[in-house]
Amino acid sequence: MSEDRLASHLRSWLGQWPGTGVGLTVVGSPARDEPAWDGGLHRVIGVAEQGRGVLSVPPPVADVVTAWLDAGGARTQIPGVAGLPGAWFDGVFRWTDRPASLPDAGEWIAADHPSVPLWLRRFGGDVLVAVDDDTGEHLAGVGVKEHDIHGRELAVVTAEAARGRGLARRLVAQAARRVLDEGAVPTYVHARGNAGSASVATAAGFPDRGWSFLAVDPQ
Numbered sequence: 001m002s003e004d005r006l007a008s009h010l011r012s013w014l015g016q017w018p019g020t021g022v023g024l025t026v027v028g029s030p031a032r033d034e035p036a037w038d039g040g041l042h043r044v045i046g047v048a049e050q051g052r053g054v055l056s057v058p059p060p061v062a063d064v065v066t067a068w069l070d071a072g073g074a075r076t077q078i079p080g081v082a083g084l085p086g087a088w089f090d091g092v093f094r095w096t097d098r099p100a101s102l103p104d105a106g107e108w109i110a111a112d113h114p115s116v117p118l119w120l121r122r123f124g125g126d127v128l129v130a131v132d133d134d135t136g137e138h139l140a141g142v143g144v145k146e147h148d149i150h151g152r153e154l155a156v157v158t159a160e161a162a163r164g165r166g167l168a169r170r171l172v173a174q175a176a177r178r179v180l181d182e183g184a185v186p187t188y189v190h191a192r193g194n195a196g197s198a199s200v201a202t203a204a205g206f207p208d209r210g211w212s213f214l215a216v217d218p219q
Contacts (some may be wrong), residue, residue, distance in 0.1 A: 028061075128140075
C-alpha cells in the first residue's frame with residue numbers, strides 16, 4: 001500500500017486532505033450529516049499529522065469553528081462553540097501497510113450469525129472471531145468500521161479470561177491483511193491513556209507515527 005491509498009481514504013472520509021497551512025484546516029463536509037458505519041451521525045472528526053491536519057464538521061458550523069481556532073480558542077471547547085453536544089476526544093490514529101507476521105487466530109463469519117456476541121453484531125458484514133475449541137466460547141473478536149471504500153478501521157475486544165495470550169494482536173494483524181488484500185487501508189484508533197490498546201496496535205504492526213484522531217464523542 002502506498003500513502004496515496006491513505007490520502008484517498010482521508011479525502012473521502014474528511015472531505016479534504018491534506019490541510020492547508022499550519023494547524024487544523026476546518027472543512028464543512030455534507031458527510032457529517034449522513035449516517036456513518038454504525039448508522040449514527042459522527043458530526044466532528046479529524047486527523048492531524050504532527051499537529052497539522054483536517055477537522056471535518058457540518059457545513060453550517062465550519063465558519064464558526066474556523067474563527068474560534070484562528071482566534072486561539074481551545075479545541076476542547078469546539079463542542080460548545082459548534083453547538084454539538086458531546087465531549088472532545090483526542091486519541092491516537094494509526095495505520096499500516098505492513099501488518100506483523102503473526103499466525104492467524106480466528107475465522108471470519110457473518111456478523112448476524114446467532115453465535116456472534118452482541119458487541120460484534122453492530123459492525124455488520126463479516127467479523128473475525130477466536131473461539132475456544134473445547135467450549136465454543138468466544139474469546140476475542142475484531143469488528144470492521146467501513147468508513148469508505150478506501151479505509152477500514154479495526155476494533156478489537158478480548159474476553160477478560162482470555163487476555164494475556166496474544167489473541168488481540170494476532171486477530172488485528174490477520175484482519176489488517178484482509179483489508180489490504182481487498183484494496184483498502186487498515187486503520188486503528190485508541191485513547192492516549194489506553195496502554196493495552198496501544199501495545200496491541202504496535203505488536204500487530206500499526207506503529208505510532210505521532211498522528212492524532214480528533215472527534216466530538218456524543219457519548
